[in-house]
Amino acid sequence: MKFDLKGRKAIVTGSTLGIGLATAKGLAAAGADVVVNGRKQEACEKAVAAIQKDVPDARVTACVADLGTAEGCDSLVSAHPVCDILVNNVGIFSPKDFFETSDETWTQFFDVNVMSGVRLSRAYLPAMEKKGWGRVIFISSESAQNIPVDMIHYGFSKTAQLAVSRGLAKRMAGTGVTVNAVLPGPTLSEGVQAMFKEKMQETGKSLEEISEEFVRTQRPSSLIRRPASVEEVANMILYVASQEASATTGAALRVEGGILETIF
Known part of the structure; x- marks a missing residue:
């Protein structure tokens, strides 16, 4: 299936490497105007160059901002006030035993993994609703349902993303705007x-x-x-971002290789 996203502007947070970069490439190849994001100028420039190498006619720009802060989110929105497709991909993970995980670490994971998406969705959803079309996608994890014992703080943040995405999908009901979560595995x-x-x-x-x-x-x-490869995960994200996924909203879409033992 070939997706056509010409005329759509996409923002992919945390997209200098990994799933985010693969997603940005896929969106650019589908014709979207893409904004890549990272905390460092050099990393952003490398990501833009990588996309332009693989997609020669890509329309891609970079925005340097630390989205783990309210100020960083405001900076992104100020630089790019219009967005049709928001991929809330930025995130951090690190194994740490529960009894060694400080308050500061819990707060950091919540700010980066959860509040970045909350802040950006709050900024961009009203205009999407007014336009009658939009896509908001949270990159969660199978760890949202299968909490890893060595990363309880991470699993908590990914479960929170599912709650936000489902709630926002209900909030945007009937508007033409869809909100979904994608759950990669390893x-x-x-x-x-x-x-x-x-x-x-x-x-x-x-x-x-x-x-x-x-x-x-x-x-x-x-x-x-x-x-999975980063491209396999990006393929799911690209589908959810497309016009073809217009009847898919409020979903937690699994691309984790069948790890989760539940049917639904």
């Missing part, structure tokens, strides 16, 4: 690859071997028995 983003680097050096095993071993031991219910 995905071979740069962050995950960095997490495996030390073990690769210790064992001499390849990234593919280490990542598949991780899925077998840490996510044994996986049906694909491997991590």
Whole structure:
């Protein structure tokens, strides 16, 4: 299926690497005007160059802003006041035992993973409603339903995203604006690859071997028995952003390889 997003403006937060960058590329290839976002100018410039290399006719710009703060969100909205497709992708993760997780860490995860999407959705949804068309997509995680014991603070933030996305979908009922969440599982983003680097050096095993071993031991219910690629996750996001997904809203769409043991 080929999607046509010409004339639509898309903002993908946290899009200098990983799922965010793959999503930005997919949206650009579909004809959207794309804004990539990161906290560092150099990273943003590299992301723009990477997209233009793969999509020569891409219309893509960068916005440097730390979306873990209200000021950073205001900066993005000020620079780009119009948005048709908002992909709330920016997020952080790190394993840490519950009893060693400080108040500051809980607050940081809430601000970055949850409040960034809350603030930007609040800014952009009214104009989408007035226009009668819009897409807001929260990049949650299978950890929202399958809380990892070593990252309870992360799972909490991802569950919160599901609550916000479902509530906003109900709030925007009948307006032509859809709000959905996408739930990836283990995905071979740069962050995950960095997490495996030390073990690769210790064992001499390849990234593919280490990542598949991780899925077998840490996510044994996986049906694909491997991590997803960032492109596989981006494909789901691209569909949800499209006109073809106009009857899909209020959903938690799984692209986690069948890890979750529930049918619904």
